[in-house]
Structure formats: structure tokens, C-alpha cells
Amino acid sequence: MRRRLVILAAVLAPLFPSLPTSAAAAPASASETLAITGARILTAGPAGSLESGVIVIRDGRIISVGQGAPPAGARVIDAAGSIITPGLFATGSLLGAVEIGALGDDLSVNNPQISAAFDIREGLDPASTLIPIARTGGLTSAVVLPQPAGGGFGAHEHDGEVSGGRLTAGGGHELRPNTLFAGQGAVIRLNGAGDMVVRGGVGVVVAFGKAGAQAAGGARGAQIAALKAVLSDVRAFAANRSAWETGSYRELGLSKADLQALVPLVQGRTPLIARVHRAADIRSVLKLAREEKLRLILEGAEEGWMVAAEIARAGVPVILNPITNRPDSFEILGATLENAARLNAAGVTLAFTAPEGAAHRARETRYGAGTAVAWGLPWDAALAAVTINPARMFGVSDRTGSLEAGKDADFVIWSGDPFEPLSTPKAVYIRGEAQDLTTRQTELRDRYKDLGGPLPPAYRRR
Numbered sequence: 001m002r003r004r005l006v007i008l009a010a011v012l013a014p015l016f017p018s019l020p021t022s023a024a025a026a027p028a029s030a031s032e033t034l035a036i037t038g039a040r041i042l043t044a045g046p047a048g049s050l051e052s053g054v055i056v057i058r059d060g061r062i063i064s065v066g067q068g069a070p071p072a073g074a075r076v077i078d079a080a081g082s083i084i085t086p087g088l089f090a091t092g093s094l095l096g097a098v099e100i101g102a103l104g105d106d107l108s109v110n111n112p113q114i115s116a117a118f119d120i121r122e123g124l125d126p127a128s129t130l131i132p133i134a135r136t137g138g139l140t141s142a143v144v145l146p147q148p149a150g151g152g153f154g155a156h157e158h159d160g161e162v163s164g165g166r167l168t169a170g171g172g173h174e175l176r177p178n179t180l181f182a183g184q185g186a187v188i189r190l191n192g193a194g195d196m197v198v199r200g201g202v203g204v205v206v207a208f209g210k211a212g213a214q215a216a217g218g219a220r221g222a223q224i225a226a227l228k229a230v231l232s233d234v235r236a237f238a239a240n241r242s243a244w245e246t247g248s249y250r251e252l253g254l255s256k257a258d259l260q261a262l263v264p265l266v267q268g269r270t271p272l273i274a275r276v277h278r279a280a281d282i283r284s285v286l287k288l289a290r291e292e293k294l295r296l297i298l299e300g301a302e303e304g305w306m307v308a309a310e311i312a313r314a315g316v317p318v319i320l321n322p323i324t325n326r327p328d329s330f331e332i333l334g335a336t337l338e339n340a341a342r343l344n345a346a347g348v349t350l351a352f353t354a355p356e357g358a359a360h361r362a363r364e365t366r367y368g369a370g371t372a373v374a375w376g377l378p379w380d381a382a383l384a385a386v387t388i389n390p391a392r393m394f395g396v397s398d399r400t401g402s403l404e405a406g407k408d409a410d411f412v413i414w415s416g417d418p419f420e421p422l423s424t425p426k427a428v429y430i431r432g433e434a435q436d437l438t439t440r441q442t443e444l445r446d447r448y449k450d451l452g453g454p455l456p457p458a459y460r461r462r
Contacts, residue, residue, distance in 0.1 A: 031058070031059065032058065032075060033056065033057075033058045033063070033071060033073060033074040033075070034056070034057050034058070034074060034075050034077065034432070035054055035055070035056045035057075035070030035071065035074040035075070035076050035077070036054070036055050036057075036076075036077045036079050036084065036413070037052075037053075037054045037070055037076055037077070037078055037079065037080075038052055038078050038079050038080030038081070038082075039052075039053060039055075039079035039080065039081075039082040039083060039084045039413065040052070040053065040082070040083050040084070041053035041055060041065060041083075041084045041403060042083060042084065042085045042086075042383060042403075043065055043086070043402055043403040043404065044085065044086050044383055044384055044387040044388045044401065044402040044403065045065075045388065045402030045403060045404045046404070047065060047066070047403075047404070050065070050066065050067055051067075052067065052080075053065065053066065053067055053084070054066060054067060054068060054069075054070055055084060055403060055411065056070065056071060056074065057409040057429075057432045058432070059432065060408060060409055060431040060432035060433070061406060061407065061408060061409055061432065062403060062404065062405055062406065062407050062408070062409050063405060064405050065403045065404065065405065079413050079426075082413050082414060082415065082426060083413075083414040083416065083417065083418065084403070084411055084412065084413050084414070085138070085383065085387065085403075085411065085412055085414065085418055086140075086387040086388070086400070086401060086402050086403050086410060086411055086412075087138065087139065087140025087141060087387075087400065087410035087411055087412055087428065087429070087430065088137070088138045088139045088140065088141075088365060088366060088386045088387060088412070088418075089139070089140075089141045089142065089143065089351065089365075089386055089387060089390040089391065089401070090134060090139050090141070090142040090143070090190075090353070090354060090362040090365055091142075091143045091319050091351040091352060091353050091386075091390040091393075092143060092145050092299055092319045092351075092353035093142040093143060093144050093145070093353065093354075093359060093362055094144065094145075094147075094359035095128065095130055095131060095134055095142045095144060095188070095190065095359050095362055096124035096125050096126065096128050096130075096131065096142070096144055096188060096196065097120055097123065097124055097125075097144055097146075097359075098128075098130075098359050099125075099128055099129065099130065114255070114257055114258065115179065115180065115181040115182070115183065115254075115258055116181035116183065116184070116204050116254075116258045116261040116262050116265075117183070117184075117255070117257035117258045117260070117261040118146060118181075118182070118183030118184065119183065119184045119186070119200060119201065120144055120145070120146045120183055120184065120185060120186055121144070121186035121188070121197045121200040124144065124186070124188060124196065124197065126192050126193055126194055126196045127192065129439075129440055130359055130360060130362065131190050131192050132192070132436065132437070132438065132439045132440075133360075133362070133363055133439045133441065134190055134362040134363050135190055135363075135425075135428050135435050135437060136363055136424075136425065136437055136439060137362065137363025137364065137365060137366055137425075138363075138366060138412040138414070138418055138425050138428060139190055139362060139363065139365060140189060140190055140191075140400075140410040140411075140412070140428060140429075140430045140435075141187060141188065141189055141190060141198070141390075141391075141396075141400055141401075141410065142187070142188050142190060142362070143185060143186075143187050143202065143351075143390055143393075143394050144185055144186050144187075144188055145182075145185040145203070145205050145273060145299070146182045146183035146184070146185065146205055147182055147205075148179070148182040148205070148207040148211060148215065148275070179215040179216075180206060180212070180215055180216065180223065180226060180227060180230065181204055181205070181206055181258070181262075182204075182205035182206065182207065182275075183204070183205060184200070184201045184202070184203065184204055184205070184261065184270075185201075185202050185203050185205060185273065185394075186198075186199065186200045186201070186202060187199045187200075187202055187394050187395075187396050189400075189410070189430055189431070190430065191430040191431065191433065191435060198396055198399065198400075199394065199395060199396050201264070201270060202270070202271075202394040202395060203270060203271045203272070203273040203297060203394065204261070204262065204265050204270060204271075204272055204273065205273045205275060205299075206227070206272060206273070206274055206275065207275045207276075208220075208223065208274055208275060208276040208281050208284070208285055209275075209276055209277050209278060209281040209331050210329075210331060211275070220281065220284065224284060224288055227288065228288075228291075228292065229253065230253060230254060230262070231262070231265075231266055231292050231294075233252040233253050233254060233259070234254075234259055234262040234263060234265070234266045235266050236249075236250075236252065237252055237259040237260075237263070238263045238266065238267070265294065266292070266294070268293065268294070268295050270295070271294075271295040271296060271297045271393075272289065272294050272295065272296050272297070273297045273299055273319075274289075274296060274297070274298050274299065275299045275300055276298055276299070276300055276301065277300045277301070277302050277303060277329075277331040277332050278302075278303050278330075278331045278332065278333075278334075279303040279304075279306040279307045279334065281331070282298065282301060282303065282304060282307050282310075282311070283307055283310065285298065286307075286310060286311065286314050286316065289314070289316070290314065296314070296316045297316065297317050297318070297319065297393060298311065298316055298317070298318045298319065299318075299319040299320075299353075300319075300320065300321075301318045301319075301320050301339075301343075302320070302324050302331075302332035302334065302335040302339065303331075303332060303333075303334040303335070304318055304320065304339060304343050304348070305334070305336065305338065305339045305342035305343055306334055308342055308343050308345075308346035308348060309346050311343065311346070311348050312343075312346040312347040312348050316348070317348065317349040317350070317351065317389070317393050318343060318348055318349070318350055318351070319350075319351045319352070319353055319390075319393075320339060320340060320343075320350065320351075320352065320353065321352070321353050321354065321355060321368060322337070322339065322340045322352055322368045322369065322371055322372035322375075322377075323337065323355065323367075323368045323371050323372075324339070325337045337371065337372075337375040338375050338376055340352075340372040340375070340377045340382075340385070341372065341375055341376030341377040342376075344377055344378070344381050349389055349392075349393070350381070350384075350385040350389060351385050351386070351389045351390040351393060352365055352368050352369055352372070352382075352385045352386050353365070353368075354368055355368075365386055366386065366418050366419055367419075367421060369382040369383070369385060369386050369419050370382070370419030370420065370421070372385075373419060379419070382419065383418075387401050387402060388401040388402045389401075408430075408431050408432075409429055409430075409431060409432035410429065410430050410431065411429050412425050412427070412428050412429070413425065413426040413427045413428075413429075414426065425437065
């Protein structure tokens with residue numbers, strides 16, 4: 001037993017290195033002015049890069065970012081030799097909505113009356129054990145997106161009374177089973193607090209390609225036709241809501257909850273987040289968005305480089321995993337590590353996600369950004385893809401995403417280049433508060449790395 005624990009500790013140690021405890025991690029009181037000096041500050045904003053810069057924070061906000069002497073009376077932290085960046089985003093994440101997949105999650109819904117109306121923020125858990133792990137990778141924010149029912153592959157049977165092929169709902173309206181929409185995403189902060197939601201309803205997720213075709217009955221064209229019919233119904237509902245509610249208007253195909261949820265989409269106030277992979281399907285989605293006058297964000301887009309010019313002309317941003325390069329399905333035969341670089345060169349705005357839904361491996365987001373740099377993406381573009389770009393995509397750039405006066409004090413003090421695997425966060429701040437970088441994994445490592453001290457209860461030395 002002792003040998004196994006020693007081996008386990010040795011394996012975990014390089015994965016979760018000890019993070020230095022210093023004045024940089026000392027908490028600031030609510031009214032205290034804190035000045036961090038001497039570091040190279042990469043603002044991801046108009047100021048660009050500042051050598052030996054000074055960042056001043058108070059009341060959870062950034063007061064100033066620049067150079068020169070800190071203000072009188074401020075508590076000063078010397079961060080000479082370090083790099084400061086905005087806190088990173090886990091975009092397209094499952095953080096807060098999943099713990100152990102085998103035990104269930106809060107990622108999807110299979111209900112004919114609730115699809116687009118499903119709001120993932122209502123079930124998020126600020127105490128998730130995955131959130132502290134994410135912070136060890138410099139993550140301070142996440143864009144959490146729901147998953148299509150069953151992972152997006154296939155329609156599912158529904159409970160309910162079936163009448164003429166439709167499910168009967170209250171109020172005299174009949175509902176068709178609807179698996180086209182996965183629900184609405186949210187932006188959260190990763191401080192583990194009850195007020196973790198920064199903004200809800202940031203986009204409606206729809207799976208296209210094979211998954212979308214199966215949800216619509218087995219054909220890609222059927223999904224496009226079904227979506228157009230739904231959007232037409234939503235516009236009719238928005239224009240004739242009073243008549244519909246009194247039963248004096250024609251029948252519409254969705255529940256009232258879904259119709260209400262989709263009104264901001266057809267009005268262009270909320271984007272459609274299209275989970276799509278192959279180049280042909282990307283073209284279909286771009287055409288749909290153009291014809292229906294929808295705001296669009298592409299997610300996945302492994303073959304995006306093949307239609308990069310078309311995506312750029314449409315002004316559509318892309319969320320992608322920059323390390324996807326295996327053609328493990330017919331939808332991503334063109335996957336390449338140069339996808340991010342080629343899309344960026346065409347003028348496409350990028351945001352990065354991490355492997356496996358950016359939850360258990362969310363902290364690897366920065367490694368993916370570094371890989372994209374190694375395969376041709378400019379370093380500054382990679383930083384933007386994990387900071388200001390997702391903040392702009394999802395409507396929170398007035399609060400976070402860059403280091404500018406007036407924004408939340410979300411930033412990371414790094415030991416070196418944040419995209420280098422051996423660099424570590426010296427301190428992570430969210431809204432001006434230094435975050436605890438302890439995780440269950442580091443506690444396990446520390447418990448067993450030194451067996452010379454007091455042994456845990458019931459532990460017997462052999």
C-alpha cells in the first residue's frame with residue numbers, strides 16, 4: 001500500500017506542481033489599493049505590452065494599467081521577472097455542469113416542451129471540484145454551453161400523451177418533439193462563489209452535420225428545412241403574441257417557453273452557436289444564417305480552414321480546439337494543427353476550447369494555445385483567443401478579457417510564458433481577490449510526498 005501511494009504521489013507531482021506562496025497571493029481588503037509592479041504586462045487591449053508595468057486595483061476593479069510609480073498609500077507587490085496576463089477563458093466549457101460523467105450531469109435536456117428554453121446557468125455548481133483545477137491553468141472565466149440530448153447523436157423518445165403524432169401540451173397547443181436546440185449558454189467566473197454567473201442567455205446551441213441530421217430525422221436538408229420552419233414560427237409568435245396566447249392565431253410548432261427563448265435569436269440579439277465540423281456543413285450554416293439574418297458563432301469547425309475566406313467574409317467568429325488533428329470521423333477528414341493559423345490569416349476571429357469538453361482538462365487550454373503558436377499562429381493572436389476574443393463574442397468585454405481601467409481585476413501572474421508548459425501561475429486574481437490554488441490533487445500529493453511526518457489515521461507503516 002505504501003509503495004502504491006508513493007508512486008501515485010510521484011505521478012501527480014509533475015502534473016500539479018507546487019505553486020509558490022508569496023506576497024503576490026496575499027488577499028486585498030475591499031477598500032485597499034493594491035499595486036503590482038515590475039512585471040511584463042500583456043494587456044490584450046489597446047495598451048499592448050508594457051515592460052516593467054504597474055497594475056493598480058481597488059474594490060475588485062482595475063484602476064489603472066501603465067508604467068511609472070505606484071500611487072501613494074498603495075500596498076505594493078514586486079512581481080519583477082513575472083508576466084501578467086488577463087485571466088484566461090475556457091470557451092465551450094462544461095465547468096460547473098459536470099463532475100463525473102457516469103453519475104449524470106446538467107448538460108442536456110430531453111423534453112419536447114423545453115429545448116431552446118433550457119438555460120444551463122440554472123444548474124451550475126460553484127463548488128465543483130473541477131473549478132479549482134481549472135484555476136491552476138490560469139483560467140478565471142468560462143463560457144459554459146449545453147450539449148444536445150444524448151450528446152447530439154440522434155433523437156430520443158419522449159414521455160407524454162401522443163395525439164396524431166404530436167405531444168399535447170397545456171393551453172390547447174400541440175407540440176412536436178423537438179431535438180433541434182440544445183439550449184442556452186452562460187458566462188461564469190471561476191471563483192467558486194454563489195454569484196458565479198456573469199451573463200446568461202449568451203447563445204442558443206444547435207448541432208449540425210451528422211448529429212443535427214439525426215435529430216431532424218436522418219437528413220441534413222431536413223434539419224435546415226425544420227430550422228427555417230421553426231424560425232418562421234418564432235417570428236410569427238413575436239408579431240402576433242397576444243392573438244396566439246388567446247388561441248385566435250394559427251398553431252405554432254414549439255412550446256411557449258421555446259418560442260419566447262428564440263425571439264432574441266431571430267431579432268439578432270442572441271447568436272446561434274452552430275456546432276459544425278466539415279466544410280460542406282459550414283457552408284450550409286453560413287447560408288442559413290445569411291438567409292435568416294442570424295448572428296452566428298461556429299463551434300468545432302475542424303475543416304474551417306478549407307472555407308476560411310467564406311467564414312471571414314461573413315464576419316463569423318469560430319470556437320475551436322487547436323490540437324484536433326486526427327481524422328477520426330468522415331466529418332473531420334481535413335483536421336489539421338494549422339487550422340487556427342489558417343483561419344487567423346484569413347481574418348477570422350478565434351476562441352479556443354480544450355479537450356474533452358473543457359471540464360476535466362480545462363486547464364490545458366493554454367497548452368492548446370501554445371500548440372497553435374507552434375503551428376503558425378501569431379503569439380498575440382493566441383493570447384486574444386483565450387482572453388478578449390471570447391469576452392467580445394459573448395458580450396462581457398466591458399467587464400473582463402483585457403487589462404484596462406474600469407474592468408474587473410481578473411488577471412494571472414505567471415512565472416514565465418503562459419503558453420510554455422513549465423510555466424505556472426504564481427497568483428490568480430478574480431475580481432481583485434487572490435484565488436486559492438489548492439486542489440484535491442495537490443492535497444493528495446502533499447499528504448503522501450513526505451512520509452517522515454505524522455501518518456494519516458489508520459495508516460500502517462510496513
